Structures are given as C-alpha cells and as structure tokens.
Amino acid sequence: MREQLLHLLFPHVCLVCNKLLQPGEEYFCSSCMDTFDSFSTPLEAEEALHQTITSHFGLHFSFERGWCRYQFHKNSALQQLLHSMKYEGIFNLGTSFGCQLGEWMLSEGNTCEIDCIVPVPLHRLKKIERSYNQSEKIAEGIAQLLLKPVRAELLVRKRFTVSQTGLSAQARKENSEGAFLAAKGVSGLHLLLVDDVVTTGATMAAAAAALREGGAATVSLAAVALAAKE
Numbered sequence: 427m428r429e430q431l432l433h434l435l436f437p438h439v440c441l442v443c444n445k446l447l448q449p450g451e452e453y454f455c456s457s458c459m460d461t462f463d464s465f466s467t468p469l470e471a472e473e474a475l476h477q478t479i480t481s482h483f484g485l486h487f488s489f490e491r492g493w494c495r496y497q498f499h500k501n502s503a504l505q506q507l508l509h510s511m512k513y514e515g516i517f518n519l520g521t522s523f524g525c526q527l528g529e530w531m532l533s534e535g536n537t538c539e540i541d542c543i544v545p546v547p548l549h550r551l552k553k554i555e556r557s558y559n560q561s562e563k564i565a566e567g568i569a570q571l572l573l574k575p576v577r578a579e580l581l582v583r584k585r586f587t588v589s590q591t592g593l594s595a596q597a598r599k600e601n602s603e604g605a606f607l608a609a610k611g612v613s614g615l616h617l618l619l620v621d622d623v624v625t626t627g628a629t630m631a632a633a634a635a636a637l638r639e640g641g642a643a644t645v646s647l648a649a650v651a652l653a654a655k656e
Contacts, residue, residue, distance in 0.1 A: 429445060432493065433505070435558065437442070437588055440453075440454050440458055441453055441454050441457060441506070441510055441516065441519075442445045442454050442455070442458040442503045442507060442509060443457070443458055443507055445457070450595050451504045451565070452517055452522060453487050453507070453516070453518070454503070454507055455649060458503045461502065461503045461504075462494065462496050462502075462503065462504050462652065463496055463497040463498075463499060464496055464497075464586070465494065465495065465497065465506070466536035467494065467534070468493055468530060468531065468533065468580045468620040470524055470533070470548070471492070471493060471494040471495070471634075471652065472491065472492045472493065472494075473648075474497075474652055475492040475493075475624065475627075475647065475652055476492065477624065478541075478624065478627055478652060478653075479627040479630075481566045482626045482627055482628070483631055484501050485628065487635075488633065489630075489632075489634060489645055489646055489647050490616070490644045490646045490649070491645070491646060491647070492646065492647040493527065493531050493645040493648045493649075493650065494524075494624065494648070494649050494650070494651060494652040495526055495527050495529060495530050495650055496650060496651040496652075496654055497651065497653075497654040498623050498625075498652060499652035499654050501648040503534070503619045504651060505565055507519060507524075508622060508623065508638070508650070508651070510606075511523070511563075511636070512560045512622065513556075513591075514555075517558045517560065517563050518563070518578075519561045519563075520561075520562075520563025520566070520567065520622075521563050521564070521567040521570075522566045522567060523544060523564055523565050523567060523573060523622075523650045524526070524563065524564040524565060524567015524568045524569075524620075524650075525567040525570055526567075526591040526650075527564065527567065527568055527570075527648060527649075527650060528567060528568040528569070528570060528571025528572050528601065529571055529646065530535065531568070531571070531572065531642060532571055532572070537572055537574075538592055538614050539620045539644075540572065540574055540580055540617070541574070541615040541616050541617065542574055542577040542580070542615065542617060542618070542620050543568055543569055543572070543574050543576045543577065543578070543617075543618045544563065544565070544576075544577055544578070544580050544581050544612075544617045544618065544620065544622055545559060545561035545562040545565040545576065545578055545581075545617065545619075545620045545621075545632050545638070546561045546576065546581070546620065546621040546630070547559060547561075547562075547582055547583045547606070548630055549583045550583075552650075554643075559578070559623050561620050561621050561622055562576065562578050564578075564621075564622060564650060565578070565618055565620040568618070568620060568648060572618075573639075574617050576618075577611070579609060579610055579611075579638060580608060580609045580617070580637075581607070581610050581612075581619075581633060581636065582606065582607050582609070583605055583606055583608055584605065584606065584635075605632055606632055606633045606635075606636035606637075607636055607640075608637045608639065608640025608642065609623050609640065610621075610639075610640070610641075612637055612640045612641055613640065613641035614641065614642075615642055615643060615647070616642075616643055616644040616645075616646065617642050617644070617645050618636055618646050618647075618648055619634055619637065619645055619646070619648070620649070621633075621648075621649045622649060622650050623645055623650065623651045623652070623653060624649045624652045624653065625653040630649075635649070
C-alpha cells in the first residue's frame, strides 16, 4: 500500500530508487532497469525455461515455445517492482512488462501461429481481494505487440490455492494440481499461457494440463521472469 500511495502522490519518480524519471521512462528509471538480469537471447531464455520444467517434471510437461525476459533474483530491483505490481496495486506495471515481453517475442519471430493469449487466472476470491489479475495485465501488454486477443475466460481456477511463495517444489506441484479448468472454446487452438514469474513451473504445468485436457492443440508459455538458480 505504501508504494501505491507514493506513486499516486509522485507518479514521475522511480518505484525502486525514488529518483525523478526522465522523458521516455515509465515506473522505473534506466539505471534500475540496467540491474535487471536479462537473458541474452530469446533462445537462451527458452532453453533455461525448458531445463527448469524438465528438472521438475521430466518430459511429462511439454510446451511448444517458451519466452521469458529476465532472470529473477531475490532482493533485486526486479523483485521489488514485481511485488509492487502484484501486491501494491501498481497494476499498470503488468502492462509495461507485457509490452517488453511482447517486443522480446517479436524480436525472435515465430509468433504468428498463436491464436490467442490466456493469462493464468486467480481464484475469484483472490481476485476480489486484489481487484485485478497481474497475469492478465501482462497478457494485455503482450497483446498490444502481438495483435492477438486476450481470452481470460478460457481458463478458470476452480480451487483456491495458497501462495506458492516459500513452498518446496513438491509442495508447489501438489498445491497446483487440479486447480484449473478449461472452457470448451480452447479446442484446436494454439494458446499462449502467461504468468508473471516461473519458479518450478508447477502453476504453468497445472494450467497447461487443463488446457490440453480441454482440447487445446498446442500450448506455449510466456513469463516476465524465470527464477534463477541461486
């Protein structure tokens, strides 16, 4: 709440260091952005995402393509911004990060086969509490660049789950299994599943499984950040 109030009072200062933003900067300054641990290429990010997924799920969770923009580190400027986006009400940060991710995807190409973008949903009670879904905001930013529709209604979280933060890899998997349900409209589509941060891939795995069970032809993944091996 503190960050939200500060940004309402001083909208032209960096959310991380509180320095005055320069023309062309939005929400955070270039100096703080330079501290983000960016992947060198989309292919490097896709390989890292694949390694993370297979290390926890083997070949049982496959995906067509995968995109991540940054490596996530604890106590970093990026973590502070993602926390502000997720818990402090600065939801437009999600759109900003989504635009960055969409631009990153286009730089590598091969996005034309995606039919629509599906954000990982919140449970309805959690969405009431938070008033927005940060993954949906990220998806909206991606959509601005890819010119693909966001179809949030195609996936629902049917079971309330506790936060994945602090859970072991096995606990994350058990927490997410069976939590999602796909709508009938997914049949035959190539879907881009979007979340904010991938740690073990448990949430993405459960959501993708529900989409495939619902008849989706192909599922690709996109996230702002992938948890780095500390």
